Amino acid sequence: MYKVRTYNKISEKGLGLFDSERYNIGEGLESPDAFILRSQKLHDEAFPDSLLAIARAGAGVNNIPIPDCTEKGVVVFNTPGANANAVKELVVAGMLLASRDVYGGMNFVQSLTDMDDAGEMAKRLEAEKKRFAGGEIAGKTLGIVGLGAIGSMVANMGLELGMSVAGFDPALSVEAAWRLSSRVQKVDNLHALLKICDFVSLHIPANEHTRGLVDDEAFAAMKPGGCLINFAREEIVDPEALVKALDEGRLHRYVADFPRPELLGRPEAILMPHIGASTAEAEQNCAVMATRQLMDYLENGNITNSVNFPQTRMGRNGGWRITFANRNVPKVLGSVLSVLADRDINVIDMVNKSRGEIAYNIIDVESEPGPGALEAIAAAEGVIRLRVLPPKA
Numbered sequence: 084m085y086k087v088r089t090y091n092k093i094s095e096k097g098l099g100l101f102d103s104e105r106y107n108i109g110e111g112l113e114s115p116d117a118f119i120l121r122s123q124k125l126h127d128e129a130f131p132d133s134l135l136a137i138a139r140a141g142a143g144v145n146n147i148p149i150p151d152c153t154e155k156g157v158v159v160f161n162t163p164g165a166n167a168n169a170v171k172e173l174v175v176a177g178m179l180l181a182s183r184d185v186y187g188g189m190n191f192v193q194s195l196t197d198m199d200d201a202g203e204m205a206k207r208l209e210a211e212k213k214r215f216a217g218g219e220i221a222g223k224t225l226g227i228v229g230l231g232a233i234g235s236m237v238a239n240m241g242l243e244l245g246m247s248v249a250g251f252d253p254a255l256s257v258e259a260a261w262r263l264s265s266r267v268q269k270v271d272n273l274h275a276l277l278k279i280c281d282f283v284s285l286h287i288p289a290n291e292h293t294r295g296l297v298d299d300e301a302f303a304a305m306k307p308g309g310c311l312i313n314f315a316r317e318e319i320v321d322p323e324a325l326v327k328a329l330d331e332g333r334l335h336r337y338v339a340d341f342p343r344p345e346l347l348g349r350p351e352a353i354l355m356p357h358i359g360a361s362t363a364e365a366e367q368n369c370a371v372m373a374t375r376q377l378m379d380y381l382e383n384g385n386i387t388n389s390v391n392f393p394q395t396r397m398g399r400n401g402g403w404r405i406t407f408a409n410r411n412v413p414k415v416l417g418s419v420l421s422v423l424a425d426r427d428i429n430v431i432d433m434v435n436k437s438r439g440e441i442a443y444n445i446i447d448v449e450s451e452p453g454p455g456a457l458e459a460i461a462a463a464e465g466v467i468r469l470r471v472l473p474p475k476a
């Protein structure tokens with residue numbers, strides 16, 4: 084029986100895929116084989132020795148200590164693109180809220196509780212509506228920082244809304260480039276993008292390269308009166324520089340999914356409680372993808388959409404399956420194959436992949452590897468984590 088510890092609210096559409104005869108699923112389970120979670124911060128959490136994998140039902144993995152996981156041979160998965168449409172739709176809402184005083188206008192109307200004459204009320208609304216006028220987004224320039232799953236969707240949507248769209252992404256994947264309209268202008272540095280855009284939307288991960296990326300210099304480079312939209316992560320925008328840019332009126336609006344105390348009460352800050360991915364559709368997509376990836380890893384050792392291990396997959400062929408993670412240095416695979424050869428264990432098929440400093444292997448063998456073989460493999464120089472999976476048709 085596999086044990087999967089859950090954190091946060093994971094859609095039942097995903098959790099329901101775990102067969103209850105083979106999986107025990109729940110919060111706080113002891114000695115779990117895996118975690119499945121959303122935004123739960125794991126940096127201060129001790130990992131049980133039993134932990135083989137973590138599935139993040141979502142895109143960002145800055146809540147997980149990835150280097151520690153890699154060191155321990157714990158495979159971390161995310162669900163690329165599964166919540167991208169939800170975020171894209173909220174970015175559009177954010178741009179509209181930054182352009183038109185929808186919120187102020189609605190609050191004004193709801194405040195007229197002392198009025199009971201419809202005619203008088205209509206006169207008052209017409210007299211005061213000029214306070215809530217705004218601009219249109221069509222014809223404006225939208226800049227996207229990070230043209231991955233979300234950024235490319237936002238870029239294409241901007242074009243459909245009649246905007247000019249520019250994008251900056253120094254590591255654009257081939258897949259993302261295919262998704263992107265050729266009408267999106269590619270800009271080769273951040274400040275050049277900031278200079279030409281009325282709206283700038285961030286769609287990059289929070290990591291050591293992007294923390295504080297939007298700083299004093301970036302705000303100074305921005306087109307005066309522009310709007311910044313941040314559905315990516317709080318840490319990407321330097322809070323002091325942000326407040327300064329708002330105080331000086333250089334930044335017209337800050338639309339963000341990550342409120343901070345110093346922004347509360349400021350009408351220029353349009354803040355939401357991290358709800359970019361909070362739609363039933365996105366929650367289901369993420370949970371289903373995370374669950375499928377986790378099951379395939381636990382049952383077959385296959386790795387799809389990991390953020391720290393190489394994509395590795397091999398169909399089952401009736402044999403016993405040995406999987407192991409190792410440091411990406413010479414001779415490790417050779418030593419393991421020698422252990423098998425010395426014990427007359429015949430290899431049916433194998434795959435060996437590497438990613439940076441880590442390598443991962445799947446070796447299918449004809450007969451069950453005994454304890455002696457497994458001990459010798461686990462002891463081979465460079466091997467970090469070993470598993471054996473019984474035959475499966």
Ligand SMILES: NC(=O)c1ccc[n+]([C@@H]2O[C@H](COP(=O)([O-])OP(=O)(O)OC[C@H]3O[C@@H](n4cnc5c(N)ncnc54)[C@H](O)[C@@H]3O)[C@@H](O)[C@H]2O)c1
Binds near residue numbers: 164
């Ligand atoms: N608010 C929410 O609920 C919510 C939901 C989903 C994702 N997110 C955040 O959005 C981020 C992006 O999500 P995604 O699904 O598009 O990820 P993604 O991996 O598909 O795309 C990220 C893109 O950013 C690019 N990039 C990385 N560093 C960059 C830099 N310094 N400058 C420019 N481009 C850079 C990468 O090359 C990649 O193309 C996530 O990491 C997460 O933090 C937030």
Ligand SMILES: O=C(O)CC[C@@H](O)C(=O)O
Binds near residue numbers: 140
């Ligand atoms: O799970 C969530 O609600 C947020 C997910 C989002 O921040 C992500 O990075 O995918």
